[in-house]
Amino acid sequence: MKKKLLFIILLLLLSLVLMACTQNDTDESETEDPENEVEEPAESEESSEEEIPTFNEEQAKEVLQDYRDTFMSVIENTEDDGALTDYDSKEALKEEFMTIMSEELADSYVAQYFEEDNGRVNVVPTEAPVWFDEEKDFSFEQVNDSEYEVTQEQSNELIGNVRMIYVITLADDSWIVSEVRSENLNEENNQNGQEDDQASSDENNSDNNQETDTAEITAATAEDLVKEELNISENSDIHVVMDHQNDDGNFVVQVYELVSNGETSHTATIGWYIVDQADGTVEEM
Template identity: 35%
Template sequence: MGENMVKSRLFMVLAIAMVLLLGACSKDKEEEQEPAPEPEEQTEEIPELEEEEAKEVLQTYEEIYQNVVENAEEDGELADFDSIDELHEKFLNAMSEELADDLIDTYFEEDEEGLIYIDTSEAPVWFDEEEAYEFEKVEDDLYEIEQEQEENQVIVTYSISWDEEKWIVSDVETEEIPSEESDISNDGSESDMDDSQSEQEDNEAANEGTGVTEENESNDSAGNTMEEEEENQAGSDSEENNSNQGDSDGSGTSNDTDTSEDDQNSDPAEDDGGNTEETAGSISESEAESIVKEYLSIVDDELNVVTDHQDENGNYVVQVYSVVGEGDSSHTSTYGWFIVNKETGAVEQMQ
């Protein structure tokens, strides 16, 4: 009896152990089958770019480049940088890698000794706060500023992108202003020039007409006075000497008339002499160009001053322009047209 009790209890213990073991295995399987919870995706919050902040980004972009230029040696050597890679890293503070590479390829070069030089004769097109522009949001992480610069004759588009922690200039695209606008401007200048020349010709014709009329009136007055004197002399002489006196008077009249004509014919010769003296004292083309440079306070070669032609009065028509771009893509941008008086050197800008 006691032995059966022991066996019965042992059997119960084994049964309970089996149940617990099976339950534990079943629970492990359920835990294995349940998928592990996926980590929540962390989305980067990109701040809104305000217009004033965008202008500051463009200013920083320019300042970094200008700082490199200002610290260059007189021959253009960049003594502060031991390699192109160092210069590249500095530019990455304000611009993308692509834009930094483009600036370095365009404006810098490394010689065989590893020295870096900058070409100071050219520079990127910078944002001009004085000119009008358009600010546009393209995407959450991309904005654009478009500006038409009349001085450089280009339309430039600055792309500003979010670079994980700050806004940088990622791209700069330039497009030349269509030539039609320049042609219209030149046509307007030529039209104004033609109008000015027509007015001058009309004034000269009117002055010549007035001079001829005054000369004729003067000759008529002189003729009338001479006839009156002859009549008075004829009345005071005797009848016997009238015929002789008449012949004498006629001869005298003829001589006087010839003398008057000689005097009149000598006037143009004197005028020609005066004109010859004035022509000898007129200024040259190079002097006219120098006068325009001084008039505009031009101290460098940024603007070109060239005499285009002389108008009908002999005055110099001078063009002031700059050359934009290089090679086949270069073109001239006219600053203005000026007329220099050949006698006095007075400068007048053509409207």
């Protein structure tokens, strides 16, 4: 009897052990089941794409200020004879400019404003670029996600009336000035008003052969008088533009050439002339 009882107990213990092993196998199987594994959400395509940084008017002003400061710091650090103190080659100078300019614009400035001679880089005496003026109104336009244009009208006796266009683009995660363009507003105004000026002149002068000192002097006739004084033909590349009238009412006329250098251009002034509004006398300033 005791042996039979002992045998039954052993069978029960064996059954319990088998059940425990079966349960462990089931748990491991459920754990390893790939269907029960929690998959991490895949990173969306949008988040993997590189985001283009935003750009606004204040940032544009900062870029244009850095553009000016970089150029002027080079110009200001010169010896008495005009040689640069910090750069001994145009290539080194170009690399400095490319921190805030495109390679094309840097090439243009290096060629236009500097010359290399015997291991020295010298400043070429000429008019400086037309800088953006933070104190004046300007327009800010987005061309695309990585390009913007800043447009500003400027006027003085050296450059006349011009519309400056500064193109700012994104390059290697930095905003730089990639191009600078200028448009002469004097020519636009003269073209728009030339017919009116001519009509007014014809109306006030019934005789085409009337002496100049008895005719009314207009902006257009002031320009013609300067051309006649300097023997400048109508087909000449030299520009003769009435800039403004001085306090005496006399016409101030600028005579200049447009000099192109790659993507940029600037005016090279030949001279300034005053045309007396009463008798048409031409006098160089």
